[in-house]
Structures are given as C-alpha cells and as structure tokens.
Amino acid sequence: MQRRQFIHLSSLAAGAALLPGCAAISSLTTGPLIDRHVPKDYSGVVAVRKDARSTLVTHASGLALREEKQLVTKDTRFLIGSITKWISAVTVLRLVDMGKLDLDAPIGRHLPELPAANGAVTLRHLMSNRSGIPNGLAEALRKDRAVEKLEIGPVEAALRFGAGAPGAAPGERWDYSFTNWVLVAAVVERATKKTFTEVVEELVLAPAGVRDTSFAATGYEDEVGMAVAYGATGERKSPAVPPMVAASGTLYSTARDLVAIADSVYFTKLLSDKARKELSTVVVASEDYALGGKVKTVTTKKGARSLAWEAGAIGGYKSLLVYDPLEGRAVVLLNNTDMQQSEQARIATALFSSFDE
Structure with missing residues (x-):
C-alpha cells in the first residue's frame, strides 16, 4: 500500500519558535514512570512532562499501519476527536478578545437565516452544549449515512441541520451535540469572512508554532506520517471527516504539538486573562464541562489540582490531554486501537500523580 506524501496546511507556522524553557522536547528512553503505568501492548504515543521548565518525555509503541508493519513514532499524527472542540473554543475566545465576537450575543446577528428561536442562542450556549437546538446532523446521519460524505461547509450545514425547533430553552439542558459546533464554525466564518479552518490556523496553530497539527481531509489515512485507526478485532476503524464538522473533531496532531498549544494558551499572551478564565470556568458541573472541554480536579499527595482535561x-482514535495551567505539568495519550476512554483516564491520572510521589 503506497501512502501519499503528507502536505501540511500550517506552513506559515513552520519557523515559529517554541516557548523559552519548553524547547527541549525529545523522545528520551522510556523511563520507569511510563513503564509502570502504560500497558506493554499500548499502540500509540504517551508523553509526560513534570512542569513547563522540564523536557517532554515521549514514548511511542505499536503500529501506525498494520498492513505494512509501520511503527508508531513520536512524530506520528493521530486524529484527536473532541480535543478539537477545545481548540475551537480557544479560537472563538481569541475573536472575542479582538472584538469580533461576543459570547453572550444572539448568533442570529451572524446567521439571520435561522429561525428566531435558534438565532436567540449564544456562543456560550453552543460551546457549553446547552443550546437546546436539536442535533439535526445526527438525525440526518441516522436516516442516511451518505450525509457524512457531503462536501459542504459549516454555514450551509448550519442552515440545513441547525434550524430544527428547540427542544429546550437555551441554557436549560445539556446535550453533547456536534450540531452545536457546526453552528459555532458558521458564526466564525460569517464574522471573519474566512473559512473556519483558516481562522484556527491563523489565530491558534500558527502562534503556537506547531508543525504537525491541522484539519484532516478525505484520504487522510493514506498520508505519510498518519496513524490508521483499528477496531478491537483488527478491522480499520477510521472515520469520515466532512468539512462541516471541522470545529467538532477533525483535527489531527502529535503529543508534542498538543503540549505546545496548551503552553501557548496558558503561558503566553495568546488569550487575555478574562478569556483564559472563561476557558477554565465550569459551566455544567455534572459534566465538569467549561467551554469546549472539561476542567477536572485531581488530588495528588501535594494537594488538589484543577486541570484542563x-x-x-473519533472512530478508533482515542486521545487525552491533561494539563495543569499553573505549572505546565502535562500528560498526553494518543491511541489508534479504540481503547476505552476510562482506561486512558486511569493511566493519565496515574502518570500525572506519580510526579508527586
């Protein structure tokens, strides 16, 4: 099987410098910490860092492409699923800082074609999954799987799938719906007059200096450097990546890049203090959910830590970024064998806490 040469969309970021004190990123020999907590049959990448001044230690194991026995390396790219939502939220908050968006303004300002009740919801409602707008895209997919092959952008998809009569008042009910994020991307496109993917590249990925993070497109499995996802019985389990759901879950990345993005969010002036507070404030307590991602408290021997979680x-790809905004302690797990998310969480918690033992 011949794999196509990887073409990266973030060429403008290739020369960007990493944060001072965080440049020493390498795949050091696997230490006892990872050996103790990560299963020997793990397929993917595990990375740990004690704090923002320390080296990121990266361990790669398993196969990126089973058919040709290509090994996973520290530079292998994985789809990161809903971690994309967190990066989308950072993008929106940058636009809020710039005065181009308002978290609490009706989205009908930018999408006047929506029914009045739908246009009355806010970005805050959408980004905390409490809009009350039904998941029209999921319903369409249940009726016809061919919908996932539609090559339409967020605005067209928002008007087609985000116009259903609300089932609850804005802010009343939690619903982890990717139609919310289709609407978020549509608002961004209308406000900036650029594609959503271009805005993410410009406002988040380029400032973070990442080289191996961007949006997957049809045929991504065949790109050199990309892990292929597999199910429990060895079948390929790589999902479709229609452009309309870009804000919800179609980014790919590496462990190194994910930590670099988090460093940029929490240790540079990428976001204002107010925006970082918005990103870190839990809105739905029962879900530990803030805007675009979770904030969890983990108790270690040195006390409780509030973490970006x-x-x-997506398909057989499972990913987890755990990051301490105060110290820069980080744990990343990227996997291409459809492992249980609860098992990833257990491993990440053990790795994170081990530094305090």
Whole structure:
C-alpha cells in the first residue's frame, strides 16, 4: 500500500519558535514512570512532562499501519476527536478578545437565516452544549449515512441541520451535540469572512508554532506520517471527516504539538486573562464541562489540582490531554486501537500523580 506524501496546511507556522524553557522536547528512553503505568501492548504515543521548565518525555509503541508493519513514532499524527472542540473554543475566545465576537450575543446577528428561536442562542450556549437546538446532523446521519460524505461547509450545514425547533430553552439542558459546533464554525466564518479552518490556523496553530497539527481531509489515512485507526478485532476503524464538522473533531496532531498549544494558551499572551478564565470556568458541573472541554480536579499527595482535561474519541482514535495551567505539568495519550476512554483516564491520572510521589 503506497501512502501519499503528507502536505501540511500550517506552513506559515513552520519557523515559529517554541516557548523559552519548553524547547527541549525529545523522545528520551522510556523511563520507569511510563513503564509502570502504560500497558506493554499500548499502540500509540504517551508523553509526560513534570512542569513547563522540564523536557517532554515521549514514548511511542505499536503500529501506525498494520498492513505494512509501520511503527508508531513520536512524530506520528493521530486524529484527536473532541480535543478539537477545545481548540475551537480557544479560537472563538481569541475573536472575542479582538472584538469580533461576543459570547453572550444572539448568533442570529451572524446567521439571520435561522429561525428566531435558534438565532436567540449564544456562543456560550453552543460551546457549553446547552443550546437546546436539536442535533439535526445526527438525525440526518441516522436516516442516511451518505450525509457524512457531503462536501459542504459549516454555514450551509448550519442552515440545513441547525434550524430544527428547540427542544429546550437555551441554557436549560445539556446535550453533547456536534450540531452545536457546526453552528459555532458558521458564526466564525460569517464574522471573519474566512473559512473556519483558516481562522484556527491563523489565530491558534500558527502562534503556537506547531508543525504537525491541522484539519484532516478525505484520504487522510493514506498520508505519510498518519496513524490508521483499528477496531478491537483488527478491522480499520477510521472515520469520515466532512468539512462541516471541522470545529467538532477533525483535527489531527502529535503529543508534542498538543503540549505546545496548551503552553501557548496558558503561558503566553495568546488569550487575555478574562478569556483564559472563561476557558477554565465550569459551566455544567455534572459534566465538569467549561467551554469546549472539561476542567477536572485531581488530588495528588501535594494537594488538589484543577486541570484542563481534554478528551477525544473519533472512530478508533482515542486521545487525552491533561494539563495543569499553573505549572505546565502535562500528560498526553494518543491511541489508534479504540481503547476505552476510562482506561486512558486511569493511566493519565496515574502518570500525572506519580510526579508527586
């Protein structure tokens, strides 16, 4: 099987410098910490860092492409699923800082074609999954799987799938719906007059200096450097990546890049203090959910820590970024064998807490 040469969309970021004190990123020999907590049959990448001044230690194991026995390396790219939502939220908050968007303004300002009740919801409602707008895209997919092959953008998809009569008042009910994020992307496109993917590249990925993070397109499995996802019985389990759901879950990345993005969010002036607070404030307590991702409290021997807890599942790809905004402690797990997210969470918690033992 011949794989196509990888073409990266973030060429404008290729020369960007990493944060001072965080440039020493390498795949050091696997230490006892990872050996102790990560299963020997793990397929993917595990990375740990004690704090923002320390080296990111990266361990790669398993196969990126089973058919040709291509090994996973520290630079292998994985789809990161709903971690994309967190990066989308950072993008929106940058636009809020710039005065181009308002978290609490009706989205009908930008999408006047929507029914009045739908246009009355806000970005805050959408990004905390409490809009009350039904998941029209999911319903359409249940009726016809061919919908996932539609090559339409967020605005067209928002008007087609986000116009259903609300089932609850805005802010009243939690619903983890990717139609919410189709609407978010549509608002961004209308406000900036650019594609959503271009805005993410410009406002988040380029400033973070990442080189191996961008949006997957049809045929991504065949790109050199990309892991292929597999199910429990060995079958390929790589999902479709229609452009209309870009804000919800079609980014790919590496462990190194995910930590670099988090460093940029929490240790540079990428976001204002107010925007970082919005990103870190839980809105739905029962779900530990803030805007675009979770904030969890983990108790270690040195006390409780409030962590950015960004998990993703798409097809057979499972991913998790756990990051301490105060110290820069980080744990990343990327997997291409459809492992249980609860098992990833267990491993990440053990790795994170081990530094305090």
